Amino acid sequence: MLLCHLQGGLMLNTIKRWRKRPGLDSKADAVTRKVQSEQWLDDAGVTVNKTLPCLPGVHQCTLQSAHAIWQRIYALFYLSAKAEDQDPAALSMLQKRCLSPLQFTHNEQKLLAQDNWTLADKESCVWRYEAINTLLWTLKLHVRLSKPNQVCDILGISRLVLNSSAEELTARTKIRTPAQCLDQADLYYRYSQSMTSKTGSIYLADINEQVVQQRFHCFMWLMGLIEWDDAFPSALQQLSKQERLQVAP
Template structure:
């Protein structure tokens, strides 16, 4: 008997978890990239991205512009912001829609904090992340210490999470297309932000942050 490849094993494990949670699966979805195909991010790169996401999220939540600019300077984050993040941080009067969209970045940041070992368990995407804890993790450390204290998880563990969220996101999108609520108390915004962060982590299609695809 031919043994399953690691990627096929990962797909099978994800589908088993989803069945246990009574989340619909699409058996025709392909497996995600394996460890040879994917692009590994460095601890430093992931840490800077997490700090940048936390900055735009706190601004989205309503933090005063002068404090946002102080954090930007203190943490030397300007070179680490994506083009869309740069525009948002510089915008003195963002729309409510922009604020809401960027406040969701807490969930992407939380995913990266998990990847960096700061968060023990990612858990099911059925609740909003612990925003005060996420902010505190950054507040407690200057950037050098934030990077030094991080312990990036193995690529295999990150790929496991990527495969699972890919299939979970399919279920959310399928429900929306059918005019139904997301299954199993899944929160669509949390699912999408995790998918975005994890696809970036594995270098999906080698896309920069603002262009990362979350197709299902």
């Protein structure tokens, strides 16, 4: 739950900063989206905090390009494969599949520079399959996102991406509209906040907390509302002060 509280607070602060920018107000589409998400969660039996603010509207966001999304997908596949201790030949083959050099974030570069990964590092990277699944949905390579009560089909998405060339996948790409992505961003924003509140705890047994968080933060990045490293901090950054002391050399 520590990760949820830390990232939940980060997201709330990010949203507050957005809403303080000159000329930005609660656009009609943002208000409608908030009401729709609350109704959906109410119908699903999730207790919703209706005092949470609206996310920015469609015209206040910039959807990531298809190229940027594919760059993220291949980089995340590489990190996940490395976390699973795949042999160097497999990692090299993955790099060659990408149309351009893999682009890693600052935190990812620091992690790749380390010879020995902690268990927390590996688990964090393996969870990125859920982010990959969300990104593939954005590119219309998935019809829908399933209920977040179980992990994605890792073998299925691996076959989808790795059994086709980058050229073939790019040709099949049809990116969803900003409104569709914001619908999901808003829904998972309220989902995630319900999971970190006491009122939402009754529903935790039927929902995978990590799946919700991965989808939520991925959508926030997709809409240009937060940098990837802020949405997905390193494993060490996720630890409390006491936990950091325990893993310190």
